[in-house]
Amino acid sequence: MFQTYPKAWLDYYSGNGLIMSDPMVAWGFENAGIARWSELDDPAGVMHKAAEFGLAHGVVIVALSNDDRSICGFAKNTAEFTDTEIDELAENVAALHALTADLLRLDPETVAQLRKMSIMVTHPGS
Template identity: 50%
Template sequence: MAPKTEIQTRLESLKELAPAGFAMALHVRFTTPAYLFQTYPKAWIDYYNKNGLVMRDPTVRWGFQNVGLAHWRDLMAEDADGVIEAAAKHGMKHGITYVLERGESRSLSSFTRSDREFTPAEIAEVSAHVDALHDQTASLESLPPETREELVRMSIMFTHP
């Protein structure tokens, strides 16, 4: 399977696993990801950006300080600004944040559901997809320019459908 096709298939699988939306920042260096994929509701993305929540978001803060998995319910005590509560009001009631770091590259991701918590099997599947996407996009500099452009296009498509 071509890299972009496999990447797109994994992203589509993640959309199914997280029907209320997800955000995945691959290869974050300093504070900027090489690729950002978001499927959160547009109203949430607009609210989040308008209110400058990224610097007050406990999932982001946790993601820069830790690797592994956190359930959003466990981050509520660190959410003085009510970001997780606001997300719930936008339909993202149950969330997980998954972070991995290999070498000097860190990828942060959060996934949400409106109906129930994620099952252990779903968490394992989400983690496997994020691990694979992190690895598949790590050496994109060696890919042809058209493949890199396609990944940027997919990033835009997922973030701004």
């Protein structure tokens, strides 16, 4: 898991257990493809709260192959992502998914490095 949202949002999100009501996560486990945050059903108001932390507009992109799923969320404060921006993000997600979908194919040293990067990106300074 790579998380690069602002630390204040990550702290609030994890401290309040929002993963259980995050519409991006729910959509990502039920679908493959692309959805703007504004298209997601959000009864718990997670996306509204994210906007208070500067994450007003976002998109979820899900890549799927065999039994592997990559759920990626992107956000910004200025405006909705353009179709061109979303297309570029989707290409990058597909490429990353293809490279990391089956960690059993990677040598143990590479897997260890990916896990270390995940911790470092999620918790800078760790």
